Amino acid sequence: MIYADKTDLIYSLASTRARIFLARPRRFGKSLLVSTLQSLFSDGLKYFSGLQIEKLWSDRQYDVVRLDFSGLKIFENLEQFERDFKSVLLEAFSPLGFNINKSRENIVFFDQFKSWLLTLPPDSLVLLIDECDTPLTSHLDDDEAFDVIRNHLVKFYTVLKSAERCLRFFFMTGITKFSNTSIFSALNNLTDISLDTKYSQLLGLTEQEISLHFEDYLASAEKVLRLDRNQLQNALRENYDGFCFDRKAQNHIYCPWSVLNFLNNPEEGFLNYWYASGGQPKVLLNYLKKHKLANPFAFDEPRQIRLSELTAAREYKDIGIEALLAQAGYLTIRSVCSNGYAELGYPNKEVELSRAQLYTEELLRGKNLDPMGVPMLSELIETGSLEEIVARFNAGINLIDYQTFPITTEAASRACIQLFLMGAALMPEVEKHTVLGRSDLEVRAGKRHWVFEFKYAAKTKDAAQLLEAGREQMRSRRYGVGPGAGELHRAVLVFCGETRRFERWLEIEDAAD
Incomplete structure (x- = not known):
């Protein structure tokens, strides 16, 4: 396997006693990053031989709980969601000693969970949450379900906030940032690094990384497509590069899912991998169903938005179309003006075609x-x-x-x-x-x-x-x-x-x- 070493950035995150939120579009490797943090905290340097972090990390091993909320988007009724959510928490925390005391049934689930967390030693637990917004974004078209899911998540995050002394490290990923979920009020000490210049290339592949690690695959693609290196790099850049997660608009990144699929099957040409395999998130489709579609005949015009809007928590009913499209990966930062505004545009051909297909279907x-x-x-x-x-x-x-x-x-x-x-x-x-x-x-x-x-x-x-x-x-x-x-x-x-x-x-x- 090929691994692009970004463990120096991972060290910068993990070496602090922090509570961190990172938003990225689908297919950018959020889950792989969570797995990497899980391995680092639970097994130390066991799987990091030869990587940059090997010379930097000296911390001990910790109890690690990893929660993946992507499995909580499908349920027959709201009672089932409540059961499933509590089951996920029990399964994750029971190996560390958390169990429901049936003799204390008068004490509700989250109160028992809070009491147990308060018994843990300070800085003893690492908590990693992947796809934190999936249960919510999967039910934007159902107000009742959204409210029930939100309320259960709020209870959970409120407990975490009250017992945060036990947390050595907290890391959470998602696509969107909704204020009325109360996630960002219950966890008001979260540091949002989604547009942090330092971590703008933490996920995805840089052009330098592609050239350094994938030489054999690039050479193979040249032969298959009968292109020289410059032609191949230009085509890769045009189709899969251009994503910017940097409030200074200094760095850009390739979508890793698309690049890896292309290099694995260059004979298929520069296909649209991102849209076909997750670039059409339900959050966007549901939003478009319940709100007037932006004028499709202006779909290729540059958009301007306050840079603060891209990371601000908003009511899901009020979130601007430009901010949502940027969070979902359909738009990206092209440039930043001195007046605090960012110009948004399509990162590359792949995404532009995806957006055009979406608009054509609506038209x-x-x-x-x-x-x-x-x-x-x-x-x-x-x-x-x-x-x-x-x-x-x-x-x-x-x-x-x-x-x-x-x-x-x-x-x-x-x-x-x-x-x-x-x-x-x-x-x-x-x-x-x-x-x-x-x-x-x-x-x-x-x-x-x-x-x-x-x-x-x-x-x-x-x-x-x-x-x-x-x-x-x-x-x-x-x-x-x-x-x-x-x-x-x-x-x-x-x-x-x-x-x-x-x-x-x-x-x-x-x-x-």
């Missing part, structure tokens, strides 16, 4: 843009005629709830097609700059390179004139023309506000102009 209300028995949109872009492509665009637009998502501008018509293409796993370029201007949208499929110019006509009578204006713009500014253009196809599409469809279109035949 089309669960209907398929590519019905059974017809060529897929990606196939039409690669081999179909312009008439077939526009027909598919219009068919998709016809599925959109026009009152909720009206197309009233040129930018909205372009963004709609951008989402359709990305939902089809294509990767269009928007507003690509040239010497003479910038094209609206370009996309490659197979040998073809399509360049689209979009126009918006409020009235049908204006469509013909706008079509000619688009033709002249395409020719005079030579969009798409240049080395490496491939089989170039240039087209002008005019969307009509009256008919709510692309009403006019043409392909520029003299692509070499």
